[in-house]
Amino acid sequence: MKVLMISRPTLFTVPGGDTVQIEQTAAALKKLGVEVDIKLADEEIEYQNYRLIHFFNIIRPNSISAHVKQSKLPYVISTIFVDYSEIEKEERGVMFKTLARLFGPDGTDYIKTLGRLILNGEKLIDNTYLLHGHKKSIESLLNKAAMLLPNSHHEFQRLKKRYNFDNEYIKVPNAISSDFIQRPSIAEKKQEVLCIGRIEFIKNQLNLIRALRNTDIPLKIIGKPAPNHQAYFEQCKKEATDNIEFLGQLDKTEIIKRLDQAKVHVLPSWFETTGLSTIEAAARACNIVITRKGDTEEYFKDFAFYCEPGSPDSIREAIVKALQAETNPELKDFVSQNYTWEEAAKKTLMAYNKVLK
Incomplete structure (x- = not known):
């Protein structure tokens, strides 16, 4: 065929x-x-x-x-x-x-x-x-x-x-690819947050920045701006404070390393059919914060911390809960077996x- x-x-x-x-x-x-x-x-x-x-x-x-x-x-x-x-x-x-x-x-x-x-x-x-x-x-x-x-x-x-x-x-x-299912190389997670995705309006990095700016929660944003979203990227950088870092586009090996270090991955998008980076983060034993908008609840059920993308307060509250919670090995097993x-x-x-x- x-x-x-x-x-x-x-x-x-x-x-x-x-x-x-x-x-x-x-x-x-x-x-x-x-x-x-x-x-x-x-x-x-x-x-x-x-x-x-x-x-x-x-x-x-x-x-x-x-x-x-x-x-x-x-x-x-x-x-x-x-x-x-x-x-x-x-x-x-x-x-x-x-x-x-x-x-x-x-x-x-x-x-x-x-x-x-x-x-x-x-x-x-x-x-x-x-x-x-x-x-x-x-x-x-x-x-x-x-x-x-x-x-x-x-x-x-x-x-x-x-x-x-x-x-x-x-x-x-x-x-997710088999690379993300291998045993994590780092035993202990840092109290930091990752957001992986193209920098654009629908991914909602700006409200994420507004949720965490001037806090003691480290946020690392991975990805490059989408075409026609350079002004949005500039606004993100303008509003970011010292606890927020832009890492640019990273290769798969470096992304896996960063996921192994971070306690939480967040994707507060205005819409997601699935959120591939969230599945990858879950496979690397991150607690996951994700939007309710779209099809995400069918994928992540009760394993995720859900947020409303239009509310920086909702995003921050979900992140704080995810940072305070223990990592759930059942989530890693669930995505590794089903996705x-x-x-x-x-x-x-x-x-x-x-x-x-």
Whole structure:
């Protein structure tokens, strides 16, 4: 079986959780005997070499629909459905609030897609996207897919609530690489907090900084600013006090070392489908603080300390509780047993086989 994976044009130049998901899923599938190629949506592709296409990111229909029409191959979609509507209504600037109020979440996403085409130089891959709009494009893809592969049951229910479609799905949880499951190299944790993720509005580092500035709690922020979020990064640095340090982008080995040292990892995002860095932190025996917004409670159940992203007080209170609590070995065991790329690949292959039978 030879499968083609296709995702957004900026998959590698602006890496995110979807980049990890695609690369790790492909690697694990290859160990199961599946031939996998990863292509960007704006590449020229010889479809005849493949039996099936696996797309990622339903909120980027412009990156999917042209390939569906040109290839005429069956396809599955890892939906990775991030909902930006709450943040755009309540917390961004006047322009985003106005757009959200006038056009709704899908109209706003349509305008943002046009913005990426104009400002970032991204390619318009499917001209019909301009005609059909964002919502109809997504609904068409969801209905015509051979199978949907959300990261959680909750994600699928959110899709059903927003869009009109009828299709079946297999839940394929996000996961961690085996590197994060090895025995920690440091026996005792420091009373410090890590936040790992791209520095951008949705990850909410600014409210995290406001929660911990001028306290005696050390905070280390790992990651680089996303494109078009340099002003947000500058504001983060402006409001940070001496207990807060920006470490930039680190490689996996250094991240594991930092996780082994830190007592707590926090990701107070405005929205997370899973929060890959939180799964990785849990596997390294960190206590985890994470947003309630999104699908996180299905993943972390009662093991996490949850916070409200709009409230620095809520973020700080959750962090203090996590610092005071003992580390829970059951959390490490839970994520190490349930969220592996090997298991994700098995469920993905199950979907492929069902589609191609």
